[in-house]
Amino acid sequence: MKQIIKIMFVFTVMCSIVSAGDVEDIKNQILENNEFFKKNKRGADEYSKLGALEFWSSGGLLQKVESTERPEEYDIANIEPKHIEVIVLVPKKAAVAMYYSEGSLKPKNSAAVGHYLTRVTRAYVKENGQWRVRASHWSPVMGGSGTSQTSLD
Numbered sequence: 001m002k003q004i005i006k007i008m009f010v011f012t013v014m015c016s017i018v019s020a021g022d023v024e025d026i027k028n029q030i031l032e033n034n035e036f037f038k039k040n041k042r043g044a045d046e047y048s049k050l051g052a053l054e055f056w057s058s059g060g061l062l063q064k065v066e067s068t069e070r071p072e073e074y075d076i077a078n079i080e081p082k083h084i085e086v087i088v089l090v091p092k093k094a095a096v097a098m099y100y101s102e103g104s105l106k107p108k109n110s111a112a113v114g115h116y117l118t119r120v121t122r123a124y125v126k127e128n129g130q131w132r133v134r135a136s137h138w139s140p141v142m143g144g145s146g147t148s149q150t151s152l153d
């Protein structure tokens with residue numbers, strides 16, 4: 001019985017150590033991709049080669065986003081991710097990040113959003129050593145707005 005408890009303890013510690021690197025990697029990626037977004041006024045190349053499914057903060061139906069369809073462009077891009085939490089589902093393979101995204105933006109050919117404030121949930125998978133987005137759900141927080149975009153067209 002003591003041996004089983006020792007094995008379970010070692011397994012738990014090892015899983016925690018392995019997962020810790022994943023958490024920091026994803027948090028850093030979110031921050032780096034956000035800096036890229038603000039500087040270049042377009043999203044970074046962060047989607048899975050299989051694309052992603054997304055619910056956008058503007059509402060509407062589920063969107064299927066191909067990896068080649070991103071990134072769209074913006075006239076204004078001033079967004080900050082806040083309170084990032086990451087849950088590792090399978091170490092080095094799959095994780096979910098949850099955070100807030102706040103600021104202002106104006107997608108090209110769409111209306112400006114002065115107080116963009118959304119909750120974000122993103123599912124990540126590891127592909128060729130990099131974390132890639134496979135699904136996203138963006139929902140406005142009361143008092144804030146989502147984007148003005150409604151489709152990929």
